[in-house]
Amino acid sequence: MHQMTKGANVSLSEASGPVTLALSWTDPTGGGEADVSVLLLGPRGKVRSDEDFFFYNHPASADGCVQLLGKSPTGSGSEDLILLDLATLPAEVEGVSVAASRHAGATFGELDDLRLTLSDSSGENLLAFDITDAGSETAFVFGELYRRGGEWKFRAVGQGYESGLTGLATDFGIDIDEGEEAPPADSSSLAEGEASAAEAPTAQAHAPTPDRPSESTQRTGRVRTAKKSTKSTLPKAVKVNLADHPSWQNARLFSVAGLRNDQEREMRATSTLLAVMVQVPEFGRRLTARFNAPAGTIQTFAEASFKHGDGTVRPDGIIRVARAGRIWTALVETKTGGNPLRTDQVESYLEVAARNGYETVITLSNDLALDGEHPLTVDKRRLRKTALRHLSWAEVAHEAHMLCHHHGLANPAHTWMLGELLHYLRHDNAGCQGFQNMGTAWVPVRNSITEGTLRLGDKRAMQVAENWEKLIRQLCLRLGGETGLAVAPVLRKKRGSESTVRRVQTVAALVDTGRMSAEIRIPGAVGPVLVEADLRTGQIETAAEVPAAERARALTRVQWLLRQLTEAPTELRVEALTRGHVTGPCELLKDLRAEPGLLVPDGGGEITSFRLTLPTSMGTKRGTEETGFVRSMDTAVNRFYQQVIQALKSSASSTGEAQPGGEHVGTTGG
Numbered sequence: 001m002h003q004m005t006k007g008a009n010v011s012l013s014e015a016s017g018p019v020t021l022a023l024s025w026t027d028p029t030g031g032g033e034a035d036v037s038v039l040l041l042g043p044r045g046k047v048r049s050d051e052d053f054f055f056y057n058h059p060a061s062a063d064g065c066v067q068l069l070g071k072s073p074t075g076s077g078s079e080d081l082i083l084l085d086l087a088t089l090p091a092e093v094e095g096v097s098v099a100a101s102r103h104a105g106a107t108f109g110e111l112d113d114l115r116l117t118l119s120d121s122s123g124e125n126l127l128a129f130d131i132t133d134a135g136s137e138t139a140f141v142f143g144e145l146y147r148r149g150g151e152w153k154f155r156a157v158g159q160g161y162e163s164g165l166t167g168l169a170t171d172f173g174i175d176i177d178e179g180e181e182a183p184p185a186d187s188s189s190l191a192e193g194e195a196s197a198a199e200a201p202t203a204q205a206h207a208p209t210p211d212r213p214s215e216s217t218q219r220t221g222r223v224r225t226a227k228k229s230t231k232s233t234l235p236k237a238v239k240v241n242l243a244d245h246p247s248w249q250n251a252r253l254f255s256v257a258g259l260r261n262d263q264e265r266e267m268r269a270t271s272t273l274l275a276v277m278v279q280v281p282e283f284g285r286r287l288t289a290r291f292n293a294p295a296g297t298i299q300t301f302a303e304a305s306f307k308h309g310d311g312t313v314r315p316d317g318i319i320r321v322a323r324a325g326r327i328w329t330a331l332v333e334t335k336t337g338g339n340p341l342r343t344d345q346v347e348s349y350l351e352v353a354a355r356n357g358y359e360t361v362i363t364l365s366n367d368l369a370l371d372g373e374h375p376l377t378v379d380k381r382r383l384r385k386t387a388l389r390h391l392s393w394a395e396v397a398h399e400a401h402m403l404c405h406h407h408g409l410a411n412p413a414h415t416w417m418l419g420e421l422l423h424y425l426r427h428d429n430a431g432c433q434g435f436q437n438m439g440t441a442w443v444p445v446r447n448s449i450t451e452g453t454l455r456l457g458d459k460r461a462m463q464v465a466e467n468w469e470k471l472i473r474q475l476c477l478r479l480g481g482e483t484g485l486a487v488a489p490v491l492r493k494k495r496g497s498e499s500t501v502r503r504v505q506t507v508a509a510l511v512d513t514g515r516m517s518a519e520i521r522i523p524g525a526v527g528p529v530l531v532e533a534d535l536r537t538g539q540i541e542t543a544a545e546v547p548a549a550e551r552a553r554a555l556t557r558v559q560w561l562l563r564q565l566t567e568a569p570t571e572l573r574v575e576a577l578t579r580g581h582v583t584g585p586c587e588l589l590k591d592l593r594a595e596p597g598l599l600v601p602d603g604g605g606e607i608t609s610f611r612l613t614l615p616t617s618m619g620t621k622r623g624t625e626e627t628g629f630v631r632s633m634d635t636a637v638n639r640f641y642q643q644v645i646q647a648l649k650s651s652a653s654s655t656g657e658a659q660p661g662g663e664h665v666g667t668t669g670g
Contacts, residue, residue: 004129004143004156012086012145012152017121017326018294019086020069023100023142024079026112026488027523033486034100034111034140036080037165038066039172041095046173048092050223053174055165057223064296064323065089069289070407071486072399078486083295085323086145086152095146097157097172101139101165108134108160116142118154121328122359123292123387129156137161139168174223231408232415253417254424265336265431267303269424270316273364273396274300274332276421277319280414286399288321291330291360291389296323306352313348319362329358335365336393336431343376350382360387368392368435368470371499394434397425398477406484435474436630438467449514449535456504456511465506465516469499471630472518472531475637479522482638490519490528510535522641526648531637533618533629540632542640543613545577546648554600557607562596564647565589572644573613578605614640 002010012019023036040052047053054061059068065088069081084096098116100108108114114131129143137160144155161167166176254272259265277284277300284298301318317332331349335341341363349361367375369390378388400422409415425432441460448454454461472489480487491502509515514536519528530543549560558576565572570590576599577584584607587598601607616636618629 001125002127004127004154006129006131006133006156006158009153009155010127012118012126012154015086015118015120015126015152017085017087017328018292018323019084019121019126020119020289020292021082021084021098021143022079022115022117022119023082023098024113024115024117026521027078027110027486028112028490028521033071033078033523034080034102034108035165036068036082036098036100037168038068038082038084039097039099039169039174040066040089040093041097041172042092043094045095050174052093053169053172053223060295063088064294067285067289067295070286078488081289083289084145085294095144097141097144099139099141099168101168103164105138108137108140114140114142116156119292121292121294123389127154129158131158133158134160138164141168169223176223231410232412233406233408234404234415234419252423253420256424256427256429259429262337262339262431265429266316266334266339269336269393269430269432270332270334270364271302272421272424274302274317274319276417280403280409280418282409282414283400283403283418286403287391287396288319290391291362291387293319293321293328293330293360294323294326296321296328306356308348308352313345313352315349315352329356330360330362331358332362332364334363337366338437339365341365341367341376343378346376346388347378347382350378350386350388354382354385358386360389363388363390364393364396365390366393366432366434366436368394368473370466370469370473373499392434392474393425393432394474394477397422397432397434398481400425401481402484405481434477435467435470436628438471438629439463442467442629445510446535449510454511456507458507461507461510462503464510465503466499468506468516468518468533469502471633472520475531475633476520478634479520479637479641483522483641485523487520487522490521520637522645525645529637529640529645531633533633535618538618540616540618540636541613542616542636542644543611544640544645544648546610546612548607548609554604554607555597558592558596558599561610562589562592564649565644567647568644569614569639571615573611573615574599575611575613576601576607577609577611579608581605612644614644 004010023034025034027033035056037053037055039047039054042048051058051061054066054068056068060066065085067083069083071078071080080100082098089096102108108131111134114134116129116131117125118127119125131140131142134140140160141157143157145152146155147153161171169176259268277287278298281298285295288298289295299320299322301320302316303314304318305312305314315331316334319330319332321328331353333341333346333349346361346363353359353361363374363376365375367390369375369392374388374390400418403409404415404418404422409418424430441463445454445458445460445464448458448461469489476487476489506516509517513534515532515534517530517532519530521528525544526546527544530541532541532543533539534541546561548557551557551560554576561574565574568589570588572589573586574589574592575584575586578601585599585601592599599607614636616632616639618632
């Protein structure tokens, strides 16, 4: 992979098929995400018409050569994908500008790990561009693709505007409608009037050719940058129940009745998913985009046979995407319940795929892939011609939930159909609930911690550490689906640090303290949520630190916090921290309600923040029972978010009647 520096350019002649650009970042402030945009530029460095401007209100071209594929959480933040079919772009398009913008004065300097990567249709990363000097810009051009000598090239731009999406669009010749400006419903979007179009950019993003007119082309129509809200989502209100008896079950489009064994579960789950991918194109596109498939007509098939050696093999499914006379094809292998993927089976599918010219083999199971690593280790020689990708049932459900409840779909029937798929995936009998088992090493490691015999180098402990990361990743997916936010684990290490290092650190903590911990970032919350499992005491603790209000008296600051926690659990621990101290007075919420003064530090120290900690009993079983560890983690995180985090407001809003931070979080999903 070519690592780009600012201003550098590179040829894309090695790119095969459509390319996918990924714009990624981490938002440590919780101030809101960013939205990507793409502009197709003509010979004069301007758009040919407003239809060449692609953003959240216009996410795709009619011919599919440009597709904004949407946002998804990553291991350390979030990522927006853009698919470009360079071969089918009109000849008069000489450049493509790839940008992003923020809302309500939020700047790119507040984001960490700004990065652009470009990959070809096989999924191979061709280049990466890290941006480290972003500052007060509210719109940012990451890079541009341009024609030179009959081939496409990429230039790393890394420059931006202080005038937001409006300033960026105007500079490239878009006529912006500023007559009815209103901020969008969700905090990740950009307000139409976040800045005047007349404001100058901090650094002009240069188009592929220097011959650019000084004034925008005038048009009869105008582009509105306020987000549209015409898509359909599932209603939150419960419908009237007309059943005569509680035992009556609603008829479902996808039934789980009659599933008697694992083979039947796999066959029905595969067929159901593949059918919905075809009937709900927005959903199918979200999944195929993960595998660098082109945007086009999707067809799916189940249980096809291929010759292999002296016999035949039967992958669970096939996905084919037709686009501009080209067909992209993938084999699909699924597992449900606790059934693991088999290396020999997947390697045989890789051989069949390579022999038949298929680009990808997709595995689908309840396991989760971490850091882009496939759960299986296969012979790398079999990956020379065919890519191997993995998808978890939890990720499938997450994409369906985001479309059903937050992003919406244009067709109400598609919304209902996707809701039926969600109901099917979440039913216990379907076997598609996601990661639900800490593995065979869980009980021996837990017993070793209790006995004090666990030591560094224990391979079983490394397996537990890896499964802990998978569990945290799935918790983020579930909470992100419920809130509509890009919830993600917080990784304190620098980009590129090996996953093995993190897991060794987790094992070291297990040996020393019997604890595993992780931080979860929730946009709009007062701060990251710390999740810690203590295997010695059988407790899960969820915690967050809240900056104190700027009040003159310590008691007033305590009372300010208590007013927000009227519905919080009485067993919540509240600790007052003063400047320069890592600990302070600590009491249970039930006692503080009667006597707030218990939290005032001796000597009248100034309270700078409060640490809130909620303990939850840990399940000890490995599976899906109510007392299971995985279920306990779900309960602990959901309980802390719903009963504590959502009630809190930042100290900055403490002097007025601003809405609590949790209410702000609840509205950002759109």
